[in-house]
Amino acid sequence: MIDALPVWQIALVLLIFIWSGFVRTALGFGGAALSLPLFLLIIDNPVEIIPIIGLHLLLSAGISLVSSYQHIDWRYLGKTLIVILPFKIIGVIGLLNLPATVLNISVYLITLAYAISYLMKTTPRIRVPGLDYALLAGGGYISGTSLIGAPLIIAVFAKSLPPIRLRATLFCLWILLVLIKMLGFIVTATPLNVNWALYTLPFMAIGHILGEKAHKKILQVDKAKFLRIIGLGLASICLIGLARTLYVSIG
Numbered sequence: 001m002i003d004a005l006p007v008w009q010i011a012l013v014l015l016i017f018i019w020s021g022f023v024r025t026a027l028g029f030g031g032a033a034l035s036l037p038l039f040l041l042i043i044d045n046p047v048e049i050i051p052i053i054g055l056h057l058l059l060s061a062g063i064s065l066v067s068s069y070q071h072i073d074w075r076y077l078g079k080t081l082i083v084i085l086p087f088k089i090i091g092v093i094g095l096l097n098l099p100a101t102v103l104n105i106s107v108y109l110i111t112l113a114y115a116i117s118y119l120m121k122t123t124p125r126i127r128v129p130g131l132d133y134a135l136l137a138g139g140g141y142i143s144g145t146s147l148i149g150a151p152l153i154i155a156v157f158a159k160s161l162p163p164i165r166l167r168a169t170l171f172c173l174w175i176l177l178v179l180i181k182m183l184g185f186i187v188t189a190t191p192l193n194v195n196w197a198l199y200t201l202p203f204m205a206i207g208h209i210l211g212e213k214a215h216k217k218i219l220q221v222d223k224a225k226f227l228r229i230i231g232l233g234l235a236s237i238c239l240i241g242l243a244r245t246l247y248v249s250i251g
Helices: 007-027 046-071 074-093 100-119 131-145 150-160 163-187 194-199 201-218 223-250
Strands: none
Touching (some): 007 046, 007 223, 046 163, 046 194, 074 150, 100 150, 150 163
16 A cells, blocks of 8 residues: 555655656656556555546646647547547456457557657558557557557557647547546446545646646647657657566566
8 A cells, every 4th residue: 555655665656746747748648658667666556556647637637628628639539439439448347358468568569660650750651451440449448458558549649630739639538538447446446545646636736837838848849850759758658568568477
């Protein structure tokens, strides 16, 4: 339990929440994927921390959308939700039981290919009919079973939406997907750790404010540089995720 941690580890947890808030707000994604591996170095059980991250995301995304809702691409969001939502629900209720390690490695490798293409100033060269739909479906399912489905979804969204619309549209999507996840926690009587969500809220807020400033600077760059920033974020998620997945499977 978080309550049982020594003071120095609680201090590290608070610093990670600042990092989580910063990344989420600056890029529109990555708050969970880039912080959860760090949290798991301190807290063994991810179920203790995931509800807190979810509650923080709902709050920070909601605040950001107050001033940027006009940038949501509702048409694109609706089109992709038709694909994502059924698989999200399947993942939440566990209708399919696919090997977690295989799923994780597949997600990270596919996303890493997209990240490299963005870093190299190219668009992905893969021309497979229905590939984007497959990535959205896979992202929906895996986001239902864990928190690592977002990279697959972002890989599709980033090449389809202009920078000004990407973060707002993603935030709207994340709110809906996290609400479904939180409902799953409530149905299964999983503790939401609301008290710790409140205790850590000021630290997430610090990261959120810093992230807002960084996001304004990011929007000033051209599309090629924007995609390189997205690629760097995705690549970081993939490399950290692959390292932890392989470490856990080998260990």
